[in-house]
Amino acid sequence: MKRAARMDGVAGFGIDQVADAVVGADVLRLENLDTDLPLPPExxxxxxxxxxxxxxxxxxxxxxxxxxxxxxxxxxxxxxxxxxxxxxxxxxxxxxxxxxxxxxxxxxxxxxxxxxxxxxxxxxxxxxxxxxxxxxxxxxxxxxxxxxxxxxxxxxxxxxxxxxxxxxxxxxxxxxxxxxxxxxxxxxxxxxxxxxxxxxxxxxxxxxxxxxxxxxxxxxxxxxxxxxxxxxxxxxxxxxxxxxxxxxxxxxxxxxxxxxxxxxxxxxxxxxxxxxxxxxGPQAHVAECVAELQARRDAIIAALPGWRIVRPAGGWSLLVETDRPAEWFLERGVAATPMTGWGADVAARHVRFVFSAEPVERLESLSARLA
Missing domain, CATH: 3.40.640.10 (Type I PLP-dependent aspartate aminotransferase-like (Major domain))
Known part of the structure; x- marks a missing residue:
């Protein structure tokens, strides 16, 4: 069957492959943008x-x-x-x-x-x-x-x-x-x-x-x-x-x-x-979630001194510069996303940690998992 030229260069995410490879409950879910933050009350x-x-x-x-x-x-x-x-x-x-x-x-x-x-x-x-x-x-x-x-x-x-x-x-x-x-x-x-x-x-x-x-x-x-x-x-x-x-x-x-x-x-x-x-409705919950996300960012950075992490100024993910593949992280109980295809040369040098779905207490375990 004919393949449209527009599909050239279009590749799948690494997110779903990493998620499918997760086995067991004691894995830090840092690979996707699901969140455990509470919904707005309405x-x-x-x-x-x-x-x-x-x-x-x-x-x-x-x-x-x-x-x-x-x-x-x-x-x-x-x-x-x-x-x-x-x-x-x-x-x-x-x-x-x-x-x-x-x-x-x-x-x-x-x-x-x-x-x-x-x-x-x-x-x-x-x-x-x-x-x-x-x-x-x-x-x-x-x-x-x-x-x-x-x-x-x-x-x-x-x-x-x-x-x-x-x-x-x-x-x-x-x-x-x-x-x-x-x-x-x-x-x-x-x-x-x-x-x-x-x-x-x-x-x-x-x-x-x-x-x-x-x-x-x-x-x-x-x-x-x-x-x-x-x-x-x-x-x-x-x-x-x-x-x-x-x-x-x-x-x-x-x-x-x-x-x-x-x-x-x-x-x-x-x-x-x-x-x-x-x-x-009331918007105070947005600021509350921002404060929680900032605390989670800070917990990751504090848990991994010496790692090449660029501090995010917002959002709910950060990038770690590393030559280790996503499989290496998953073997240590950390589901992370490779950044191939998320830009060009800069992206390819990084993996992504998403901090929207894991609380501070679990993120603090990164230091032991990735020691």
């Missing part, structure tokens, strides 16, 4: 209450309930100071990664280049390929023990074939957080080269060490050049609900919305109701 209650409602068994509206779209608009306005029209500039999707693919399919032609950082989430890299685009990587650098955007490398990655930058902050899997000066350089590149920014905002609330939130929409001209892919899966831990969104200029959101409709029809109705309730 998530389960509203889902249960709405199960029997007729509107929870409806196809409509394909692009998401207006109430949820308005809640997303308010959520973005509170964080970024920009108000999106819920009717024309927001579409609800089946998670944030569907939003990314919808945007790419609506904007990328075969051969168009999209610049990402190295390392970066393999799911973003391969969605660029599935859309017919060519991923180009700008390597991150380490400054003061943390990952940092190399602005010169980012500028050098832009060519006459570049149409977009695809960035996360905090970035997965590195935990790199872009500074206000970094976003200013992104804005300069987008303006000078007539690019658009696909901003994966899934992790943006999960920043550590009291960092001041900042983002691309602070900079002049970027509201017209930015398309946001958002999600309930990270800051709100609602992984299984599969609710995300697209927010941006009306023309591209309209096109991406049609991609969404013809790909998935609509996000699950009852999940959309829960998402709206959570976005409208």
């Amino acid at each position: 998530a389960v209650a509203v889902t249960r209450a709405e199960l029997a409602s007729p509107v929870s068994n409806s196809w409509l509206p394909f692009t998401g309930d207006l109430g949820l779209r308005a809640a997303v608009s308010d959520h973005i306005a509170a964080r970024h100071g920009h108000v999106y029209d819920p009717r024309r500039e927001i579409v609800i999707t089946c998670g944030g990664c569907e939003a990314v693919l919808d945007i790419l399919l609506a904007t990328i032609d075969p051969g168009d280049e999209v610049v990402l950082t190295d390392p970066i989430y393999a799911g973003l890299v391969n969605r660029v390929r599935l859309a017919g685009g060519v991923p180009v990587f700008a390597p991150l650098v380490v400054r003061d023990g943390e990952w940092s955007l190399d602005r010169d490398a980012l500028a050098a990655a832009v060519s006459e074939r570049t149409v977009a930058l695809l960035l996360m902050s905090p970035s997965m899997p590195s935990g790199c957080v872009l500074s206000r000066q970094d976003w200013a350089e992104v804005a300069r590149l987008c303006t000078e080269h007539d690019l658009f920014l696909l901003y994966d905002a899934a992790m943006e609330a999960l920043v550590f060490d009291g960092r001041e939130p900042c983002g691309p929409l602070e900079h002049a001209g970027m509201a017209e050049r930015t398309v946001i892919a958002g999600s309930m899966s990270k800051a709100y831990r609602m992984i299984g609900w599969r609710v995300g969104w697209i927010a941006g200029p009306a023309p591209v959101v309209s096109d991406a919305g049609w991609v969404h409709v013809y790909n998935t029809t609509g996000a699950v109705s009852v999940a959309r109701r829960a998402a709206e309730a959570v976005l409208r």
